[in-house]
Amino acid sequence: MDKLISKLKILAEGAKYDVSCSSSGVERRNKGKLGNSRSFGICHTWSSDGRCISLLKVLMSNNCIYDCTYCINRVSNDIKRTSFFPEEIAKITYEFxxxxxxxxxxxxxxxxxxxxxxxxxxCKALEILRFKYGFSGYIHVKGIPNTSKDLMTKLGxxxxxxxxxxxxxxxxxxxxxxxxxxxKTLLLPMKNLNNQIMENKEEKKKYKASKNFLPAGQTTQMIVGASQDSxxxxxxxxxxxxxxxQLKRVFYSAYIPVVENSLLPAVNTKPPLKRxxxxxxxxxxxxxxxFRADELLSEVNRNFDLEFxxxxxxxxxxxxxxxxxxxEVSYDELLRIPGIGPKSAHRIVKERKFFKLNYDNLKKMGVVLKRAKYFLTCDGRYHGGIVIKPEIIKYKLGEMENDRQLSFF
Ligand code: SF4
Known part of the structure; x- marks a missing residue:
């Protein structure tokens, strides 16, 4: 057992830089088997930089043949190496x-x-977990690029x-x-999986009893700040x-420097969490x-303003x-007004059928106007001040941001 725990320590440590897991989006009730899957929050932990992330999180092995410069598990790094046997990881999951x-x-x-x-x-570990232990809880796995298509299908x-x-x-x-x-080797399996997910959805419409293929879809992760990419x-x-x-989510992971290498930010650089x-x-x-990416940024304006x-x-x-x-404006245009989200936009569209909305009506409807007032008129009246100038709005919003931060102390 001690040996297993020390493997677990090493392999859980090696997995903590991967943020591509979160709540599943799958709701599944126990049907005489072990484990339910919940739509939100499978289990949680805190990553080393303080973010709360879902955790069911361990590596099968940290014995890597690749040498990705930014990765703690790369072959050239001097760390303790170990691997689970499929039965071990299945048993640990079941016991936990x-x-x-x-x-x-x-x-x-x-x-x-x-x-x-x-x-x-x-696959072997999951088969043992699913069929020997009857575990029907949520499982998120990492796909390894360059795996043969048949094996990826089995995993799916x-x-x-x-x-x-x-x-x-x-x-x-x-x-x-x-x-x-x-x-290419990263995108091709994503494409294949997406095709199989679509086919499976069609098949399930015809035959309800068909097996599920990745019911919670696929996700990916990108590292922020390890490379020069904007x-x-x-x-x-x-x-x-x-x-x-049709990816379900793209996760962004602020790079935490773990290695001294001239190609990477220095080890004492703080992870770009705000970015x-x-x-x-x-x-x-x-x-x-x-929104489309081209509307938010461009070749000239390549990075987000960290202030707003x-x-x-x-x-x-x-x-x-x-x-x-x-x-007057459409639902989609309302959504583009800062401070107005889908809930407020829906309310506005519903209520304005009956009468013209004014500022007080919006307030009563619960629309948050602190930001929105600079970007809208209600029944022809503007409530954001005398002139609509970006510098003035920026200044006022900046003051608001400072007040918000001061109010924490
Ligand atoms: S393939 Fe690259 S990123 Fe993945 S574990 Fe190996 S070295 Fe790390």
């Missing part, structure tokens, strides 16, 4: 589940021996979600920092992945507000489009 420590599993792995060998071991029928981590958004960065990888490059890649492969936060906000705008969120920045850069009259 029974003790209520976890609700599911996030199983990742370094590339041990070769991609097929690694994926075969992951055993897991709920799969992520193939892009890590770096450009061929150029991959060449410099992860020369054994290339965009926010624009990262966001364009995300948009591409959402458009082409990561802005990318998450922008990603949200892509997924739920119908991407939606305010977009509005300030496009001030000629404002103010918008809330009684």
């Amino acid at each position: 589940y029974r003790r209520n420590y976890i609700e599911g599993l996030f199983l990742s792995s370094a590339v041990e021996k070769n991609p097929d060998y690694t994926t075969e071991n992951i 029928f055993l897991a709920d979600r799969l992520s193939i981590n892009i890590e770096l958004p450009s061929e150029k960065s991959l060449k410099i920092l992860a020369p054994q990888k290339n965009t 926010d624009y490059q990262l966001l364009k890649t995300s948009q591409n992945l959402y458009d082409r492969f 990561e936060h802005r990318l998450y906000q922008a990603d949200w705008l892509l997924r739920f507000y119908k 969120d991407p939606k305010i920045n977009w509005a300030l850069n496009n001030i000629h489009l404002f103010p918008k009259e809330v009684n």
Whole structure:
């Protein structure tokens, strides 16, 4: 048992830099078997930089044959190496589940021996867990690029979600920092998986009893700040992945320097957490507000302003489009007003059918106007001050931001 615990320590440590797991989005009730899967929060932990992340998180092996410069598990790094046997990881998951420590599993792995060998071991572990222990809880696995298609298919029928981590958004960065990888070998399996997910959905419409293939879809992760890639490059890649492969999520991970290397930020550099936060906000705008990467950034303006969120920045850069009259503009245009989200936009569209909305009506409806008032008119009246100038709005919003921060103390 001691041996198993020390393996667990090493392999959980090796997995903590992967943020591509989160709540599953899958709801599954126990049908006489072990374990349920919940839509939100499978289990949680705190990453080394203080973020709360879901954790069912361990590596099958940290014995990697690759040498990605930014990675703690790379072959040239001098760390303790170990691997689980499939039965071991299945048993640990089962025991932890029974003790209520976890609700599911996030199983990742370094590339041990070769991609097929690694994926075969992951499949064996999941088969034992699913069929020997009857575990029907949530499982998120890491897909290893260059694995044969048959094995990936097998994995897709055993897991709920799969992520193939892009890590770096450009061929150029991959060449410099992860020369054994290339965009093609990362994107091809994503494409295949997406096709299989679509086919499975069609099949399930015809035959309800067909087996599920990755019901929680696929995700990926990109590292922020390890390479010279701009926010624009990262966001364009995300948009591409959402458009082409219907990814459920792209996760952004602020690079935590773990190695001294002239190609990487120095070890004492702080992880770019604010940049990561802005990318998450922008990603949200892509997924739920119908923004495109090209609207938020460009070849000239390549990185997000760290002071203001991407939606305010977009509005300030496009001030000629404002103010918008809330009684006239479409739902989609309402969504583009800073401070107005889908809930408020729906309310506005519903209420304005009956009468013209004024500022007080919006307040009573619960629309948060602190930001929005600079970008809208209500029944022809502007409430943001005398002139609509980006510098003035920026100044006022900046003051608001300072007040908010001071109020924490
Ligand atoms: S393949 Fe994965 S585990 Fe191996 S060095 Fe690269 S990032 Fe690290």
